[in-house]
Amino acid sequence: MITSNNNAKVKQVVQWQTKAKERRKDHVFLAEGIRMCEEAPVKNVREVYLTEELEQKIRQNAQNGDTAFWDKLQQTGYETVSPEVFAKMADTQTPQGILTVLEQPVYDLTQLLEQPDPLFLMLENLQDPGNLGTILRTAEGAGVTGILMDRECVDIYNPKTIRSTMGSVYRMPFVYVEDLGKGIQDLKDKGITTYAAHLEGKHSYDEENLTNPCAFLIGNEGNGLRREIADMADCYIKIPMLGQVESLNAAIASSVLMFEAARQRRKAD
Numbered sequence: 001m002i003t004s005n006n007n008a009k010v011k012q013v014v015q016w017q018t019k020a021k022e023r024r025k026d027h028v029f030l031a032e033g034i035r036m037c038e039e040a041p042v043k044n045v046r047e048v049y050l051t052e053e054l055e056q057k058i059r060q061n062a063q064n065g066d067t068a069f070w071d072k073l074q075q076t077g078y079e080t081v082s083p084e085v086f087a088k089m090a091d092t093q094t095p096q097g098i099l100t101v102l103e104q105p106v107y108d109l110t111q112l113l114e115q116p117d118p119l120f121l122m123l124e125n126l127q128d129p130g131n132l133g134t135i136l137r138t139a140e141g142a143g144v145t146g147i148l149m150d151r152e153c154v155d156i157y158n159p160k161t162i163r164s165t166m167g168s169v170y171r172m173p174f175v176y177v178e179d180l181g182k183g184i185q186d187l188k189d190k191g192i193t194t195y196a197a198h199l200e201g202k203h204s205y206d207e208e209n210l211t212n213p214c215a216f217l218i219g220n221e222g223n224g225l226r227r228e229i230a231d232m233a234d235c236y237i238k239i240p241m242l243g244q245v246e247s248l249n250a251a252i253a254s255s256v257l258m259f260e261a262a263r264q265r266r267k268a269d
Contacts, residue, residue, distance in 0.1 A: 001052060002081040005088045010081070013049070013089045013101065020155040023104070029157035031100045031169075032092055038069055039167040040076075040100050047101040048078035051086050054097035076100075091159040104157065107146065107173040109183075113190050118145040119261050120187060120215035122194075124180055124229055125152040126250060128221055132156060133164020134251040135218075136172045142258035143265070146173040148215075150180040184232045187215050196230040197253055199246070201238030208237060210261035211268045221250050 002010060015022040016030055023029055031040060037048065050058075055078075062070035081089065089099055112118065121144055126132050132154055139147055153176070154161065162169055177183040184194055192213040195205075208214075217233055219225030224247075230236065239248060239256055248256065 002049075002079060002085055005085055007085070009047075009049075009079070010085055010089055013099070016101070017089065017091050017159060020157065023155070023157050027104045028101055029104055029162060029169075030091070030159060031102060031162055032090060032098070032159070033096045033163075034069075034098055036162070036167060037098050037100045038072070039170055040102055041170055042072065042075050044103045044105065044170075045076040045100055046103060048073065048076050049081050049086065049089060049099045049101075050078055051083055051097035052080045053083070055080055092163075105170075107175050109146070109148070109175045109177075109186070112146040112173055112175070113186070113192075115145050117211070117265070118192060118213050118215075119143065119210075119258070119265075120145055120192065121147045121254060121258065122180065122184065122187075122215055122217045123147065123149045123153055124217065124225055125150065125220040125223075126218070127154050128250070129154050129158040129160035130164045131221065131249065131251040132158075133161040133166075133169075135254050136161075136165045136174070137168040138251070138255045139258060140168040140172045142255075142262040144172070144258055146175060148180070148183050149174065149176050150183075151176055151178060180229060181232055184215075184217070184229070188232075188234070193235070194233040195235050195237045195257075196225055196233035197239070197257060198225060198230055198236040199238060201236040203235065203237050204240050205237045205257055206260050208235065210264045214261065216254065216257045216261075218250055218254050 058070050121139055192215050194215045196217040
């Protein structure tokens with residue numbers, strides 16, 4: 001059992017927890033909690049740390065017939081740590097007692113573009129970790145093919161983002177692109193219609209045919225899409241508002257658009 005905060009592994013986890021640069025350098029991310037460990041792909045798991053108390057509970061569950069989690073830990077391996085050390089390693093205020101270190105997945109945009117009737121989301125300069133995590137989770141639920149982000153977007157491996165995905169980070173393909181404009185053009189070259197969510201939209205989002213290959217462009221929470229990016233879209237669309245509300249939060253707006261596409265596609269099947 002690790003009992004000292006000065007342990008080299010503890011110091012390394014704290015670095016990964018707090019510094020995006022360290023996560024990028026070592027190509028890892030962290031996921032806290034029982035569910036996040038249960039859902040983690042075994043092939044991507046590098047390390048697992050848990051408290052002795054939680055280890056005993058999982059072991060007891062296995063003895064009572066619920067062996068799935070215990071069997072997984074035998075595959076991944078794990079180390080126990082004292083409660084004080086785990087509190088140092090964890091990002092949450094009330095940790096569940098387990099933390100998983102995983103290899104960052106790599107997705108190929110070229111392969112994503114070959115998927116039948118693709119549906120993409122393109123994000124520019126999104127800054128809120130919770131928004132990004134919610135968008136990933138919603139995208140999985142709406143059947144989105146992949147998410148493209150520029151380098152100005154918040155780090156998808158930010159601990160708050162990971163928690164917000166509720167496990168979807170393991171399954172929802174995403175790609176950071178150096179040049180979002182080139183990414184848009186790559187999609188258009190493949191016959192994918194691009195829609196910019198914009199206050200100046202002439203058409204309501206539900207008036208467009210979203211059953212064909214398409215992509216939605218979503219901008220920064222405060223400023224929206226930059227004009228040069230928005231103007232690359234085939235069409236500006238808007239979500240009509242009542243009352244005195246001007247626009248929706250980026251995650252909510254994305255959800256509305258993605259699920260309208262999902263609705264149209266279900267109806268067309």
